[in-house]
Amino acid sequence: MCILxxxxxxxxxxxxxKQLLGKIIVRNIGNxxxxxxxxxxxxxxxxxxxxxxxxxxxxNFAKLMWDEPGTIFIYMVHANWLxxxxxxxxxxxxxxxxxxIEPLTGITTMEKHRKNxxxxxTNGPGKLTQSLMITKDFNNTKIxxxxxxxxxxxxxxxxxxxxxxxxxxxKDLKRKLRFFIRDNYFVSKARFLT
Numbered sequence: 001m002c003i004l005x006x007x008x009x010x011x012x013x014x015x016x017x018k019q020l021l022g023k024i025i026v027r028n029i030g031n032x033x034x035x036x037x038x039x040x041x042x043x044x045x046x047x048x049x050x051x052x053x054x055x056x057x058x059x060n061f062a063k064l065m066w067d068e069p070g071t072i073f074i075y076m077v078h079a080n081w082l083x084x085x086x087x088x089x090x091x092x093x094x095x096x097x098x099x100x101i102e103p104l105t106g107i108t109t110m111e112k113h114r115k116n117x118x119x120x121x122t123n124g125p126g127k128l129t130q131s132l133m134i135t136k137d138f139n140n141t142k143i144x145x146x147x148x149x150x151x152x153x154x155x156x157x158x159x160x161x162x163x164x165x166x167x168x169x170x171k172d173l174k175r176k177l178r179f180f181i182r183d184n185y186f187v188s189k190a191r192f193l194t
Contacts, residue, residue: 009069013043013094036101046093050171054093070144080126
């Protein structure tokens with residue numbers, strides 16, 4: 001499996017949000033490797049998207065959404081760090097939020113970080129960042145860096161994708177921009193929303 005590159009992330013956010021499902025996110029911590037399969041994502045766009053961080057235009061808080069594709073954008077919601085990956089060509093604001101993963105490797109360490117086990121380990125955007133120890137230190141780094149501590153590996157696996165409107169947003173676009181692997185137990189608790 002190879003690391004997904006900048007060219008991969010240079011495409012439309014909704015397309016990338018679907019393409020990331022089934023891919024493997026890897027977090028290197030010292031000599032230990034934590035890994036999980038991405039099972040849920042959401043796409044966000046620019047100033048025309050009321051749920052996006054870029055909705056109010058270019059500013060210090062959201063400026064990374066206009067950065068190079070493959071840039072990591074971290075921000076906090078409800079005391080949790082959320083992992084986003086910038087998509088589309090530079091200077092076009094968009095990103096994909098990684099909402100949930102299915103743990104594969106380093107599960108015992110993830111459980112120590114989260115102080116939790118089982119289905120609740122990584123079935124939400126804040127839970128997965130806690131489990132993988134992803135903090136604001138990753139902000140403005142590249143998920144495409146082959147020597148980085150966080151990257152995503154390609155994985156070809158047959159999956160069935162479902163889509164809904166995004167979770168927890170006050171105003172949304174009239175498009176279903178939340179995507180998840182059907183019947184995967186690690187999809188967030190709102191998995192049955194339509």
